[in-house]
Amino acid sequence: MIRWMRQLRIAFGTSFLWLICLIYFTQGFRSFVWTAVSYLLKDRLKLSPSSSQFVSSVAFFPWSIKPLYGILSDCVPIKGRRRIPYLMIATVLSLFPWLILGQDSSIRSSRVPLMVFLTVQNLGSAMADVVVDAMIAEAVRFERASFAGDLQSISWMTMALGGIFGSLLGGYALANLKIENIFLLFAVLPSVQLLSCILVKENVVGSRDLHEYPTSNNSSGANGNITDLDSDSYSDKKSKTSTSRRKKNKKGGQKRSNISDKFQNHEKHGSLVSQWFGSLKMATYSLARAFRQPIIIRPMTWFFLALVTIPNLSTIMFYYQTEFLNLESSFLGTVRVVGWLGLMLGTYIYNCYLKRMKLRTILLWTHVGLSLVSLLDMILVSRANVAFGIPDKVMVLFGSALGDAINQFKFMPFMILSGQLCPPGIEGTLFALFMSINNLGSTLGSFVGAGLASALNISSGSFDDLFRGIGIQVICTFIPLAFLFLIPKQATGLSA
Numbered sequence: 105m106i107r108w109m110r111q112l113r114i115a116f117g118t119s120f121l122w123l124i125c126l127i128y129f130t131q132g133f134r135s136f137v138w139t140a141v142s143y144l145l146k147d148r149l150k151l152s153p154s155s156s157q158f159v160s161s162v163a164f165f166p167w168s169i170k171p172l173y174g175i176l177s178d179c180v181p182i183k184g185r186r187r188i189p190y191l192m193i194a195t196v197l198s199l200f201p202w203l204i205l206g207q208d209s210s211i212r213s214s215r216v217p218l219m220v221f222l223t224v225q226n227l228g229s230a231m232a233d234v235v236v237d238a239m240i241a242e243a244v245r246f247e248r249a250s251f252a253g254d255l256q257s258i259s260w261m262t263m264a265l266g267g268i269f270g271s272l273l274g275g276y277a278l279a280n281l282k283i284e285n286i287f288l289l290f291a292v293l294p295s296v297q298l299l300s301c302i303l304v305k306e307n308v309v310g311s312r313d314l315h316e317y318p319t320s321n322n323s324s325g326a327n328g329n330i331t332d333l334d335s336d337s338y339s340d341k342k343s344k345t346s347t348s349r350r351k352k353n354k355k356g357g358q359k360r361s362n363i364s365d366k367f368q369n370h371e372k373h374g375s376l377v378s379q380w381f382g383s384l385k386m387a388t389y390s391l392a393r394a395f396r397q398p399i400i401i402r403p404m405t406w407f408f409l410a411l412v413t414i415p416n417l418s419t420i421m422f423y424y425q426t427e428f429l430n431l432e433s434s435f436l437g438t439v440r441v442v443g444w445l446g447l448m449l450g451t452y453i454y455n456c457y458l459k460r461m462k463l464r465t466i467l468l469w470t471h472v473g474l475s476l477v478s479l480l481d482m483i484l485v486s487r488a489n490v491a492f493g494i495p496d497k498v499m500v501l502f503g504s505a506l507g508d509a510i511n512q513f514k515f516m517p518f519m520i521l522s523g524q525l526c527p528p529g530i531e532g533t534l535f536a537l538f539m540s541i542n543n544l545g546s547t548l549g550s551f552v553g554a555g556l557a558s559a560l561n562i563s564s565g566s567f568d569d570l571f572r573g574i575g576i577q578v579i580c581t582f583i584p585l586a587f588l589f590l591i592p593k594q595a596t597g598l599s600a
Contacts, residue, residue, distance in 0.1 A: 116243055119303040125262045126300055127236045130293045131229065132266025135440055137202065137290040139274035140283045141222065142422060143433065148283070149215055152564055154557040157419035159215060161550040163222035166230045168544035170536040171391065173234040178533070179383035184308035187242075191235045192301045197228025199294035206287035228294075234536055267444045275437020387533065394534055402590040404541050407518050410471075410584035411545030415553035415577050421481065424567050429496050439504045446505035450512030463517045463595045464588050473510040475581040477503060478574055485571045518542060521595065553577075 113121055145156040173190070182189035201221040204211060211217045240259065277286050395401060425431045458466055480503045483489050489499050518538075556576060560569040 119300070120239075120243065121258075123297070123300045123304050124236060124240065124259060126293070126297050127232060128259045128263040129266035130297060131233065132263040132268075133270035133290075133293060134229070135267055136270035136274040136277065137286060139271070139433065139437065139440075140278060140286040142419075143278060143426075144212065144218075144283050146423060146426065146564070148213060149218070150564070151215065152557075153420040153423045153562055154554040155215075156423070157416070157550050157554040157557070159219050159222075160419060161547050161554065162219055164226055164543070165547055166223060166227040168540050168547055170230055170234050170540045170543070171533050173231040174238065174533040174536045175384060175387045175391070177235055177238065179387055180380045185306045187235055187239050188301055188304060188306045191232055191239075192298060194228045194231035194235060195294050195298045195301065198225050198232065199228070199291055199298060201225040201228075202287045202291040202294070206284045206291065209284070212284065232297075237536075264444060264448065268441050271437045271440035271444065273437070274440075275432075275434035278433040278437075391533055391537065395537065399592070403521050403592065403595075404538060406584065406587050406590040407521075408541050408545045409587055410467075410514070411542070411549045412552065413583040414474075414549055414580045415556045415573075416546070416549040417481075417553045417557070417573060417577055419550075420553065420557050420562055420570065420573070423564055424485065424570060425500060427564060428567055429500075431497065431500065435497060439500055442501050443504045443508040446508035447512050449505075450509035451516065453509070454513055454516045458513065459516075459520075460596055462593075463521070464591050464593065466513060466517055467588060467591065468585060470510055470513040471581050471585055473513070474507070475578050477507045477510060478578045478581065480506070482571060482574045482578070485567070485574060515542075521592075 141160075142156075145151045145159060151159065173194075177186050177190040201224050205218070205221055211221060274286075277289070281289070395404075422436075425436065426433075480499060484496065484499045484503070489496065556573055560573050562568075562570055562573060
């Protein structure tokens with residue numbers, strides 16, 4: 105392990121590795137402060153479950169427009185630099201909301217201002233996520249491509265480590281600290297991140313680099329690359345299909361070249377602003393043209409429908425667990441840790457046993473498994489577990505671990521298809537678009553869940569119809585199965 109870290113340090117530099125690890129640790133550690141936000145919405149603002157879920161859904165919307173940040177940082181350099189200035193802006197956006205919320209009680213006590221500040225904070229976090237992915241992509245492309253999988257692994261490990269520590273300490277902090285102090289305490293991490301940005305040097309790009317849409321923002325970031333799952337198999341598959349793809353896309357490539365030439369000729373004598381505009385226009389055109397391809401839009405449509413058609417009742421279940429079951433915050437922190445462990449277990453099982461199966465089969469049984477997890481919630485709400493002598497805490501812990509593990513069986517195919525369907529040249533931004541589709545689907549699913557809770561009059565202290573709501577969720581789990589024809593028939597975890 106020490107030798108491996110030393111090799112990475114020699115290849116990329118101490119300051120770069122420190123910044124990457126710090127950013128991903130902070131992303132995982134966000135569970136520390138967002139646990140406090142959940143209790144703030146419930147206990148201080150006295151919001152109903154549906155209102156609380158609505159506020160959270162709006163606050164997380166910036167994660168649904170990640171391609172905009174990627175295109176902006178690619179096409180509009182700040183003082184000749186594409187990454188570090190945007191990373192510093194993102195860090196400031198994610199830092200100051202916590203400082204203000206930690207000091208101003210009037211904002212913490214008002215729903216709309218609180219929602220605005222939480223949205224700004226997520227804007228900064230989402231932008232930092234995109235930029236750091238691009239930095240990793242450029243590092244492995246220009247320096248040591250053989251370390252791509254290693255850099256991704258250390259990014260995922262630090263994020264998981266941050267998630268585990270954040271979940272454990274978040275529950276403990278709620279039991280011993282005021283919520284405003286938790287906000288201020290968390291602000292230490294983005295503050296250190298802002299200072300760390302100064303230590304990383306970035307090369308200045310020339311104006312001629314703006315004429316073409318950059319290809320450096322590829323899918324080798326920690327939230328973007330799936331080639332480490334089975335890089336040799338994917339490489340073989342890619343080499344076998346590249347010749348046929350070139351033949352099919354020869355005319356399309358000539359058209360893109362002509363369009364690119366037009367932009368370049370138009371911008372040759374233009375101002376810097378016109379160059380930026382032309383670069384943005386070319387990037388948007390390339391992204392839209394690639395996304396319109398049936399082989400891309402069909403599977404992405406399925407994954408979007410799989411999230412939108414199933415109402416997300418997680419916030420409602422949080423209210424039920426804290427108000428009806430009286431589960432303490434420290435235990436719920438442990439539940440989140442178990443969820444992280446379940447996610448890791450699901451990733452391990454998928455890589456070892458499922459990646460050679462057809463994706464349609466995996467997704468079919470995954471949704472069957474998700475319906476069974478929802479049935480466990482129905483047993484918990486009906487109190488049938490008490491009749492059999494099964495404690496509530498055991499049900500919650502087991503349901504969390506099982507649910508996150510099974511959800512990973514659906515997320516991994518999404519990652520695989522996303523990575524393999526990205527055409528050369530715009531891998532990073534198109535992959536960010538895929539992830540945004542996933543985030544937007546989750547957000548809309550939360551809106552649907554909030555609407556369902558409101559329609560069933562589920563409120564704080566009134567959970568009479570929660571059993572029926574979960575039953576509707578179980579039924580909705582099978583709706584996406586009717587659209588599995590959108591997934592490529594022969595696609596597996598090794599080939600699309």
